[in-house]
Amino acid sequence: xxxxxxxxxxxxxxxxxxxxxxxxxxxxxxxxxxxxxxxxxxxxxxxxxxxxxxxxxxxxxxxxxxxxxxxxxxxxxxxxxxxxxxxxxxxxxxxxxxxxxxxxxxxxxxxxxxxxxxxxxxxxxxxxxxxxxxxxxxxxxxxxxxxxxxxxxxxxxxxxxxxxxxxxxxxxxxxxxxxxxxxxxxxxxxxxxxxxxxxxxxxxxxxxxxxxxxxxxxxxxxxxxxxxxxxxxxxxxxxxxxxxxxxxxxxxxxxxxxxxxxxxxxxxxxxxxxxxxxxxxxxxxxxxxxxxxxxxxxxxxxxxxxxxxxxxxxxxxxxxxxxxxxxxxxxxxxxxxxxxxxxxxxxxxxxxxxxxxxxxxxxxxxxxxxxxxxxxxxxxxxxxxxxxxxxxxxxxxxxxxxxxxxxxxxxxxxxxxxxxxxxxxxxxxxxxxxxxxxxxxxxxxxxxxxxxxxxxxxxxxxxxxxxxxxxxxxxxxxxxxxxxxxxxxxxxxxxxxxxxxxxxxxxxxxxxxxxxxxxxxxxxxxxxxxxxxxxxxxxxxxxxxxxxxxxxxxxxxxxxxxxxxxxxxxxxxxxxxxxxxxx
Numbered sequence: 001x002x003x004x005x006x007x008x009x010x011x012x013x014x015x016x017x018x019x020x021x022x023x024x025x026x027x028x029x030x031x032x033x034x035x036x037x038x039x040x041x042x043x044x045x046x047x048x049x050x051x052x053x054x055x056x057x058x059x060x061x062x063x064x065x066x067x068x069x070x071x072x073x074x075x076x077x078x079x080x081x082x083x084x085x086x087x088x089x090x091x092x093x094x095x096x097x098x099x100x101x102x103x104x105x106x107x108x109x110x111x112x113x114x115x116x117x118x119x120x121x122x123x124x125x126x127x128x129x130x131x132x133x134x135x136x137x138x139x140x141x142x143x144x145x146x147x148x149x150x151x152x153x154x155x156x157x158x159x160x161x162x163x164x165x166x167x168x169x170x171x172x173x174x175x176x177x178x179x180x181x182x183x184x185x186x187x188x189x190x191x192x193x194x195x196x197x198x199x200x201x202x203x204x205x206x207x208x209x210x211x212x213x214x215x216x217x218x219x220x221x222x223x224x225x226x227x228x229x230x231x232x233x234x235x236x237x238x239x240x241x242x243x244x245x246x247x248x249x250x251x252x253x254x255x256x257x258x259x260x261x262x263x264x265x266x267x268x269x270x271x272x273x274x275x276x277x278x279x280x281x282x283x284x285x286x287x288x289x290x291x292x293x294x295x296x297x298x299x300x301x302x303x304x305x306x307x308x309x310x311x312x313x314x315x316x317x318x319x320x321x322x323x324x325x326x327x328x329x330x331x332x333x334x335x336x337x338x339x340x341x342x343x344x345x346x347x348x349x350x351x352x353x354x355x356x357x358x359x360x361x362x363x364x365x366x367x368x369x370x371x372x373x374x375x376x377x378x379x380x381x382x383x384x385x386x387x388x389x390x391x392x393x394x395x396x397x398x399x400x401x402x403x404x405x406x407x408x409x410x411x412x413x414x415x416x417x418x419x420x421x422x423x424x425x426x427x428x429x430x431x432x433x434x435x436x437x438x439x440x441x442x443x444x445x446x447x448x449x450x451x452x453x454x455x456x457x458x459x460x461x462x463x464x465x466x467x468x469x470x471x472x473x474x475x476x477x478x479x480x481x482x483x484x485x486x487x488x489x490x491x492x493x494x495x496x497x498x499x500x501x502x503x504x505x506x507x508x509x510x511x512x513x514x515x516x517x518x519x520x521x522x523x524x525x526x527x528x529x530x531x532x533x534x535x536x537x538x539x540x541x542x543x544x545x546x547x548x549x550x551x552x553x554x555x556x557x558x559x560x561x562x563x564x565x566x567x568x569x570x571x572x573x574x575x576x577x578x579x580x581x582x583x
Contacts, residue, residue, distance in 0.1 A: 069264075069267040069554075069572040069574075070264065070267055070269075070572075071267075071268075071269055071573070071575070072268060072269060072572075072573040072575070073252075073268060073269050073270040073271065073272055074268050074270070074271045074272070074292050074293065074553065074568070074571060074573065075272045075274065075285075075290060075291050075292045075293075076271060076272070076273055076274075076291070076292065076293045076294065077273070077274060077275070077276055077282060077291065077293070077294040077295060077296075078095065078098075078099070078251070078273035078274070078275065078295075079095040079275055080095065080245065080246065080247060080248055080249055080250060080251050080273060080274075080275045081093060081095050081096075081247065081248065081275075082095065082096040082245075082247065083096070085174075085228070086229060086230050086231045086234065086245075087223075087228050087229040087230070088100045088104055088214065088216040088218060088229060088234075089164075089167065089168050089171070089175050089176065089177070089214070089216065089218065089229075090174050090175055090176060090228075091176065091214075092176045092475075094213075094320075094475045094561070094562035094563075095562065096245075097213055097214050097216075097562065097563060098213070098562030098563055098564075098565050099245070099251055099253075099273070099565065100216065100234070100236075101213065101238070101562075101563050101564065101565040101566045102238055102239060102240040102253050102271065102565050102566055102568055103234055103236040103238045103240055103241065103242050103253060104216035104217065104218065104236035104237070104238050105121050105122045105143070105156070105216070105217055105236060105237045105238045105260075105566075106121050106122065106210060106211055106212075106215045106216060106217060107120075107121060107122050107123045107127075107137055107161065107210040107211070107215070107217065108120060108121055108123060108126070108127075108207060108210045108211035109121040109211050109566055110211050110213075110478065110559070110563070110564060111567075112559070113319075113370075113478050113559045113560045113561055113563075113564060114317070114369055114370060114371055114372070114559070114560045115371065115372065116208075116372050116478070116479075118207050118208070118211045120140070121211075121566070122137075122139055122140055122143050122156060122161070122217055122237065122260070123137045123138065123139060123140065123210075124138045124139060124140045124141070124193075125138065126207075127207075127210075129206075132199075132202035132515065133185075133198060133199040133200075133201065133202055133203075134196065134197070134198055134199070135196070135197045135199075135206060135210075136194065136195075136196045136197075137161070137194070137195050137196075137197075137210075138193055138194050139156060139157070139158060139161070139192075139193040139194075139195070140260045141193060142260040142262075143155065143156040143237055143260040144156060144237060144258055144260065145219055145235060145236070145237050146235050146236060146237065146241050146256055146258075147258060148235050148241065149235075150221040150222065150233070150235070151219050151221055151222070151235050153258065155192070156217065156219075156237050157189075157192045157193070158189035158190070158191065158192055158193060158194055158195040159189050159192075160217055160218070160219050160220070161189070161195050161217055162187045162189045162195060163218075163219075163220050164216070164217045164218050165181055165184060165187060165197075166187065167218075167220075167223070167227065168181050169181050169182065169184065171227065173493070176214060177212070177214050177215070178493075179485075179486060179492075179493040180209060180212075180481075180482070180485075180486075181209070183199050183200055183201065183203050183209070183512075184197055184198070184199060184200070185198045185199055185200045186198040201512075201513055202513045202515060203512060203513070204480075204481070204511060204512055204513060204514050204515055204517075204520050205479040205480070205481040205482075205512070208478060208479035208481070208482070212478065212479070212482065212563070213478070213561065213562060213563020213564075214563070216236070217236075217237065218236070219235070222234075222235055231245060237259075237260070238256065238259070238566055239255075239256055239259045239261055239265060239266040239566060239568070239569035240253035240254060240255060240256055240266060240270065240271065240568070240569075241253060241254050241255070241256050243270070248275055249274070249275055250272070250273060250274050250275070251272075251273045252270060252271065252272040252273065253270055253271050254269065254270040255268060255269050255270055259569070261569055265569045265570065266568065266569035266570075266571075267569070267570070267571065267572035267573075268568065268571055268572065268573065271568055274291075279296075279300050279303075282294055282296065282300070282304070283303075283304055283307065283308070286304060286308055286311065286548070286550075287308060289550065289582060289583040292549065292550055292552075292553050292573070292583075293547060293548065293549040293550070293553050293556050294547070294548050295545050295546070295547050295548075295558070296545070296546055296548060297355075297356055297357070297359065297543065297545065297546065298356055298357040298358065298359030298544070298546060299356075299357040301313060301546035301548055302357070304548055305548070310550065310551065310579055311548045311549065311550065312548070312549050312550075312551055313546055313547070313548055314546070314547045314549075314556075314558055315359075315544050315545065315546050315547070316369070316544065316545055316547070316558045316559065316560060317360075317361065317367075317368060317369025317542060317543070317544045317545075317560060318367075318369060318476065318542055318543050318544070318545050318560055318561070319367040319369050319370055319475075319476020319477065319478075319542060319560045319561045320367075320473060320474065320475055320476045320542060320543070320561070321363055321367050321473065321474055321476060321539045321540065321541065321542045322351070322355075322431060322471075322472065322473050322474075322540050322541055322542075323471070323472075323473075323474055323537065323538045323539045323540050324343070324435075324469065324470065324471045324537075324538045324540070325462075325469070325470045325471075325496075325497065325536075325537050325538075326339050326468065326469055326497065326535070326536055326537075326538075327465055327467070327468040327469070327497060328497050328498065328499060328536055329465065329498070330465070330468035331414070332407065332411075332413060332414060332417075333468050333469060335407055336534070336535070337403045337404070337406050337407040338403075338404065338407045338413075339535045339536075340384075340400075340403055340535050341400045341401075341403035341404040341407065341443065342400075342439060342443075342445070343385055343535045343538050344384040344385035344396050344399060344400045344403075345385075345396070345397060345400035345438065345439060345442045345443045345445075346385065346435060346438055346439070346442075346540065347393065347438055347442070348362045348385065348386070348540050348541050349362065349388075350438070351431075351434060351540065351541060352541050352543075354434065355429060355431075355543075356543045356544070359543060359544045359545075359546070360541050360542055360543040360544055361377070361541065361542060361544070362377075362380065362381075362386055362540070362541050363380075363539040363540060363541055363542055364380050364528040364531075364532060364539065365483065365484070365527070365528045365531045365532070365537070365539050366480070366483050366524070366528060366539075367476045367539060367542040367560075368542060369476075369542060369544075369560045370476070370477075370478070370483075370560060372480075372521065373479075373480045373483065373521065373524045374528075375525050375528045375529070375532075379525075383532055384396055384399050384400075397442055397443075400442065400443060401443060404443055404445070413445070413447060414447060415447055416447060416449055417445075417447045417448045417449060417469065418449045418451045418468075418469070419432055419435065419436070419448055419449065419450055419451065419469045419470065419471055420451045420453055420458050420461060420467045420469065420470045420471075421450060421451065421452050421453070421458075421470065421471055421472050422452070422453065422454075422455050422458060422472050423452035423453055423454055423455075424455070425472055425473065426450065426452045427452070431471060431472060431473075432450040432452070432471050432472075433450055435448070435450075435471055436448040436449075436450055458470065462496055463496065465496075474539075475561070475562075476542070476560065476561045477561065478560070478561060480511055480520065480521075480524045481508075481511065481512055484508050484511070484524070484527055485508055485512070487537060488501075488504050488505075488508065488527075488531065488536075488537070489504070489505050489508045489509075490502075490505040491505075497536045497537065499534065499536045499537075501530070501534060503530060504527060504530050504531070504534075507523055507526055507527045507530070508527060510523050511523040511524055511527070545558075550579050550580075550583075551577055551578075551579045552573055552574045552575070552577035552579050552580040552583070553571070553573060553574075554571065554572050554573070554574055555570045555571045555572060556571055557570070557571065
């Protein structure tokens with residue numbers, strides 16, 4: 001298989017990657033321009049297990065007859081965007097590691113992210129935990145690597161699992177989850193199918209550590225001398241095999257016939273992802289059944305269902321969010337009064353109406369769809385910036401004006417307040433411009449200047465501390481620890497504000513070792529209460545996205561964050577459904 005070389009985009013901040021389309025709804029398909037678009041790009045569709053590729057509108061000759069649930073390739077919208085690495089342990093691009101979730105396995109996997117339901121994947125069953133600091137995994141004896149070079153279908157072993165964790169621990173900052181694995185004290189591969197992890201201390205999020213979206217198991221043969229897994233060696237043990245990835249256009253996988261998941265799955269012959277240029281293209285492809293499914297925003301979903309009433313709809317809150325970051329070492333953001341005035345003056349609900357046609361919700365730090373950990377809305381709406389109704393909004397603005405006045409009584413506001421945003425996101429959504437307009441109208445703060453920059457340039461400014469104020473979309477996470485430890489703990493690897501709050505750090509440490517879930521949840525609430533008071537990083541709102549499908553598509557998965565796509569193994573296309581005619 002020939003793969004074209006792809007251009008590199010250097011990205012160092014995970015939060016910025018959402019700006020490139022971490023969610024099909026929030027930053028992407030919901031914002032597609034309403035136009036006829038340009039001519040659609042070619043897509044490639046995986047065909048038979050021998051690697052045959054076909055183009056849209058054609059099929060292998062003769063087309064194989066579907067056998068019950070088995071057969072067909074699902075054609076689906078997605079964002080085909082990434083950062084500078086294809087390595088599944090290094091990338092921080094949600095669209096890429098979501099795609100890789102179909103290719104690589106984990107010891108455990110989320111069956112439901114919002115509810116925290118975790119099931120075995122490579123593990124034959126849930127781990128044995130003889131004490132709070134030990135986890136013993138026994139591997140599924142049927143687990144094998146894809147029958148592709150350099151692995152050629154060999155068994156997945158305990159040594160592979162050990163290698164996968166140790167390469168991240170030893171790899172340094174290039175490995176996105178290295179800090180999370182630092183709780184591991186020792187790893188012992190007792191035999192080919194048994195591996196034991198000893199922790200330095202009890203870890204409440206232990207199961208999440210092995211089930212999280214990027215906790216992929218890889219083989220040492222694929223990393224090469226440079227310890228980097230490139231596009232040519234994407235060989236895993238998941239339900240599908242890598243076929244191709246072309247930035248901004250298309251990506252596809254084909255069925256792994258030897259997957260360990262059982263029941264003859266995956267049902268599909270493959271999944272073909274395409275990034276459309278406009279809402280008009282989405283509609284046109286639905287009409288011709290070149291698209292079987294799409295995840296879109298509320299406004300586009302409503303229009304498509306009006307025009308194609310046969311489409312079915314499911315919804316899901318997405319943990320990706322729009323927010324802001326302040327640098328606490330830069331004036332005026334080092335003053336709590338100023339950054340709080342800015343934060344509570346913003347009309348979150350008006351933004352939800354503007355961007356999502358009202359299909360979304362306001363957030364504390366943990367996005368509202370993460371029901372296990374998000375501060376309840378009943379409490380959140382008592383806070384400034386979140387009060388409901390016209391009366392609540394009037395209170396918010398009165399408090400914001402008072403805080404700004406108190407700040408200005410001691411020192412003037414700078415004449416120029418640059419707010420840095422990613423240029424592509426700003427062109428599509430004008431999130432920064434919306435903030436600028438609201439602050440001018442609500443606070444009389446007309447010094448705000450929106451500065452769109454390429455993603456790589458903005459990342460460098462954040463790292464160097466020379467971007468005192470930035471705004472845009474961010475990826476969401478699953479477990480409480482992933483939401484708080486990297487960003488707000490004094491030793492967090494992504495605490496670039498930098499926030500050094502002893503109370504927050506102490507609470508983050510406490511939730512890590514609290515094994516009673518109800519008690520841990522209350523600590524999480526207290527962390528969010530403190531973060532709402534500090535306003536260093538602000539999570540404003542998240543979308544409720546819509547999945548549209550033709551009725552012949554069965555079991556399409558949808559979840560709160562990327563990384564769930566391994567569940568496409570359960571999806572199937574019902575050729576006996578009346579709507580399948582003409583596909």
